[in-house]
Amino acid sequence: MRIFAFRSVLHHGRDVACQQAVELVTDYLEGTLSRAARRRFEAHLSGCPHCTEYLAQMRETIKLTGQLAPEDLTPQMRAEFTDLYRRWRSEQQ
Amino acid sequence: MDSDAELVHRLRSGDEHAFTGLVERYHQPMLALAASFVPNLAVAEEVVQDTWLAVLRGLDGFEGRSSLKTWVFRILVNRARTTGTREQRSVPVADPEPAVDPARFDGAGGWADPPEHWIEAAEGRVEAGKLAHRVRAWIDELPARQREVVLLRDVEGMSSEEVCTVLSLTEGNQRVLLHRGRSRLRQLFEDEFREAR
Numbered sequence: 001m002r003i004f005a006f007r008s009v010l011h012h013g014r015d016v017a018c019q020q021a022v023e024l025v026t027d028y029l030e031g032t033l034s035r036a037a038r039r040r041f042e043a044h045l046s047g048c049p050h051c052t053e054y055l056a057q058m059r060e061t062i063k064l065t066g067q068l069a070p071e072d073l074t075p076q077m078r079a080e081f082t083d084l085y086r087r088w089r090s091e092q093q
Numbered sequence: 094m095d096s097d098a099e100l101v102h103r104l105r106s107g108d109e110h111a112f113t114g115l116v117e118r119y120h121q122p123m124l125a126l127a128a129s130f131v132p133n134l135a136v137a138e139e140v141v142q143d144t145w146l147a148v149l150r151g152l153d154g155f156e157g158r159s160s161l162k163t164w165v166f167r168i169l170v171n172r173a174r175t176t177g178t179r180e181q182r183s184v185p186v187a188d189p190e191p192a193v194d195p196a197r198f199d200g201a202g203g204w205a206d207p208p209e210h211w212i213e214a215a216e217g218r219v220e221a222g223k224l225a226h227r228v229r230a231w232i233d234e235l236p237a238r239q240r241e242v243v244l245l246r247d248v249e250g251m252s253s254e255e256v257c258t259v260l261s262l263t264e265g266n267q268r269v270l271l272h273r274g275r276s277r278l279r280q281l282f283e284d285e286f287r288e289a290r
Contacts, residue, residue, distance in 0.1 A: 017202025026272035050207035
């Protein structure tokens with residue numbers, strides 16, 4: 001239950017350690033941290049270049065994952081799906 | 094891009110191109126998602142084919158309460174689950190799994206082995222088109238539940254609400270799975286460029 005332990009640290013107002021900060025990145029990006037927890041997280045970032053780099057890397061990971069373009073259908077698959085559609089149409093009539 | 098209502102109308106009135114266009118957009122992510130639930134790719138392909146037929150047959154019942162995409166993926170996941178032999182959601186999400194290897198921190202929880210820079214190197218490889226197949230392979234190797242969330246959220250760009258609907262997850266569990274999946278991928282990027290050096 002480490003993650004939840006990290007959260008409770010935040011709620012008790014102590015400083016955030018790097019090991020805790022990396023567990024909060026997704027909650028931070030998703031906007032689900034409380035306002036106080038968000039402030040403490042950002043205060044940690046402002047004094048920690050490594051965690052700032054880590055957050056940038058998580059953002060980059062999301063960006064690069066989102067750039068994967070779907071591969072084109074092969075002509076054979078396209079023909080199969082056209083056929084599937086025609087069969088469905090004919091069962092409609 | 095067509096609105097869902099327009100697309101449904103075209104599908105129902107015999108527009109083959111509307112259908113192949115839809116298949117073109119969603120086939121690959123559907124196949125990747127189905128493969129997460131069933132024993133092999135051949136079965137995943139069958140599930141996807143069955144799903145498309147179910148989508149066509151169910152068009153009259155599509156009420157537009159969710160997006161067409163969410164509706165299609167939900168049909169897919171239901172079929173894949175019925176077909177799949179995977180243990181029924183037995184792994185508890187609450188099991189701890191740190192985002193970063195604890196050995197990289199000192200006793201006070203500060204970085205002992207801080208993250209290495211790789212963003213610029215990765216950007217270069219993306220532009221050269223060399224990284225995409227590696228990233229796909231990394232996603233394929235994620236634990237199934239993390240993979241499903243990452244595929245829908247980060248590859249397909251669905252909202253967290255849509256992902257929860259498609260995969261029948263709570264917001265909290267969705268976020269934990271997303272966090273672990275993204276954290277693993279970040280580590281894999283770092284490893285990739287550390288080795289390349």
